Amino acid sequence: MSWDMVLAFPPCTHLASSGASWFPEKQRDGRQQMGIGFFLAFTALDHVPMVAIENPVGIMSNVYRKPDQIISPWQFGDPYEKRTCLWLKGLPPLVPTNAVEPNPRIVYASGKTDPDWHAETRGLKGHARSVARSKTFPGIAKAMAAQWGRLEVCGRWA
Numbered sequence: 308m309s310w311d312m313v314l315a316f317p318p319c320t321h322l323a324s325s326g327a328s329w330f331p332e333k334q335r336d337g338r339q340q341m342g343i344g345f346f347l348a349f350t351a352l353d354h355v356p357m358v359a360i361e362n363p364v365g366i367m368s369n370v371y372r373k374p375d376q377i378i379s380p381w382q383f384g385d386p387y388e389k390r391t392c393l394w395l396k397g398l399p400p401l402v403p404t405n406a407v408e409p410n411p412r413i414v415y416a417s418g419k420t421d422p423d424w425h426a427e428t429r430g431l432k433g434h435a436r437s438v439a440r441s442k443t444f445p446g447i448a449k450a451m452a453a454q455w456g457r458l459e460v461c462g463r464w465a
Contacts, residue, residue: 312357312398312458314451315349318342320437323365330366343370350394357397357458359451361443364390376400381409383446388412388422391447398458404450 320326321333321342333339346367349360368374374392381387384405393401413426421429428439 310352310355312455313349313352313355313359314455315358315360316441316443317346317349317360317362318437319362319365319441322346322367323363325363325365325440339366343367347371352396355396357455358395359398359455360394362392362394364392367394368392378403378447379409380444380446382406383444383450385444385446386410387424387444389425389444398455401447401450401454404453405446 319342321339326333330339333342343366346360346362349358350371352358364377371394375395376393378391378393378401379387380389380391382403382405383401384407386407386409388409410423412420413423414420425440428436431439
């Protein structure tokens with residue numbers, strides 16, 4: 308079976324900068340290397356002409372290479388901040404479709420800030436928190452479908 312396109316969303320649990328304080332433990336027990344290996348498996352799809360790998364800002368910019376594009380949901384109609392990296396092969400960068408003003412950030416007493424949607428996940432634990440934070444916002448998904456879903460590959464439409 309051949310594939311024209313793969314859109315990969317590998318788990319970021321052990322790769323995202325937001326979890327950097329846990330990196331030493333994850334490196335010692337092998338979880339980070341497993342995450343890196345899974346991510347890199349998508350870079351080895353030589354038989355697939357179009358590949359997009361999505362992950363938040365994190366270690367893959369150093370371990371693999373810099374992303375081709377960094378986007379945020381507010382560029383695609385969802386008023387949220389979430390810097391999202393795209394590593395692209397055979398695909399053009401996404402063109403923002405409906406830039407809106409992102410919601411104000413939550414400011415803590417310490418001076419640290421969080422995007423509003425991110426702050427709302429602070430009370431969640433374990434898997435529920437991971438699922439909530441790994442969300443792909445609808446505007447980005449729609450832009451991927453609209454912009455990449457009509458690309459021609461080898462004389463046929465993907």
